[in-house]
Amino acid sequence: MVKEEIIAAVKNHPSNKIKFAIVDIDGVLRGKYVHKDKFFDGLDSHFGFCDVVYGWDSADKLYDQSSVTGWETGFPDGQARVDLSTFRKVPWDRDVPFFLADYAAGEPSRGVCPRSLLQEISQKAESMGYHAQFAMEYEWFNFKKTTESSDDRNHQNPIPIFDEMFGYSLIRLAQGSNYFNDIFDQCEAYDVTLEGLHTETGPGVFEAAIQKDSILRAADKGVLFKTAIKEIAHPYDIVPSFMAKWNQDLPGCSGHMHQSLLDDKGKNLFYNPKGEHHMSELMEYYLAGQLHCMPQLMPFFAPTVNSYKRLVAGAWAPTTVTWGIDNRTTALRVINGKESAMRIEHRVPGADVNPYLCMAAGLASGLYGIENKLKLPAVTKGNAYENKRVKKLPSNLYDATQNMKRSKLAKELMGAEFVKHFAMTREHEWNEYIKTVSDWELKRYFEII
Secondary structure, three states, rough: OOHHHHHHHHHHOOOEEEEEEEEEOOOOOOOEEEHHHHHHOOOOOOOEEHHHOOOOOOOEEEEEOOOOOOOOOOOEEEEEEEEEEEEEEOOOOEEEEEEEEOOOOOOOHHHHHHHHHHHHHHHHHHHOOOOEEEEEEEEEEEEEOOOHHHHHOOOOOOOOOOOOOOOOOHHHHHHHHHHHHHHHHHHHHOOOOOOEEEEEEOOOEEEEEEOOOEEEHHHHHHHHHHHHHHHHHHHHHHEEEEEOOOOOOOOOOOEEEEEEEEEOOOOOOOOOOOOOEEHHHHHHHHHHHHHHHHOOHHHHHHOOOHHHHOOOOOOOOOOOOOOOOOOOOOOEEEOOOOOHHHHEEEEEOOOOOOOOHHHHHHHHHHHHHHHHHHOOOOOOOOOOHHHOOOOOOOOOOHHHHHHHOHHHHHHHHHHHHHHHHHHHHHHHHHHHHHHHOHHHHHHHHOOOO
């Protein structure tokens, strides 16, 4: 739809309001309803939206060291601009018109906005003649909402909606058919079309693959999908969780990122029928760039303390800086069955990832490899967990953040301002973790020590 058609659709909509949202550093949508009169009044100028969304964490706790906003600035309203191209209607909310928004150029928050960062890097790819085509694939657990007890609110003993390990189960699809059908159909009505939806191995865990799209639209769909699932699940008294690892005895939840580059005519530039593994030279450079940059950009792919609990050997998640052909033990899995499907699956991100940030880091790393014609390391065959000759991924958020903070390459690719702010937020996340007394500590030390 063109601008005039979108404006007409909103004007003619029976609702007296619209909903819009800005994405924060953790990939959480922060938004509100506004009256249609206010929407049209600010459409050609801006909307006021408090810049605290980049001054606090996912639990609304203020950062101590933010240079973007704080008590010293008075947490002012930033100038937010709605992106009309993101127009859709929310089918489970009376079809209310919905838009994503960004802070305007010149606003302090613009420089630390994940969506703005991705726009900049995708524009660089376009200037090089490459159209980035990406998609997100998520796994998440689903739990019964039981009571309003303290244990329930603190998620101490969550109960999955299904028992036992039952991946790709048609029985479970039938048993939860209303919920499954609502996810599939309402996501499509929300312009977040799913390629597939099924149960994964684990009690109450699902997996959904979102259809591929241009990189910014793919990231939009990734963040909208996670919010959609939580809203669709609520009437069923189901609580979805996109934690990377909620239980040490069960598999974690991935947020795999699929990527390819196209030319102006839509031809897949990663494919060469005469190349080894059908890979083009461009794809080899791109892969090499991702491997080279990965250890220095890990918080973009693994942003929480919990992310690293998933990245352990034998848990269907990578632990090494490796690539392979259809190899699910490596960090980067090349899928090379045919030209239309030729792509790289980045297997490091978990379901807790901010899709704008992992896509920005993935694309920037690949372009770096192309620009510098980096040599691709040898392909990993067999079990990458047992390969002692390759580099290991950082094992915790603190080490990963310090690597990024010290890295000249990270600042070159992602911008010094963004890296400074993002590193501060990740250090805050780590500090919140280390000062907390865990259940494990209580069980281990309370009586015996």
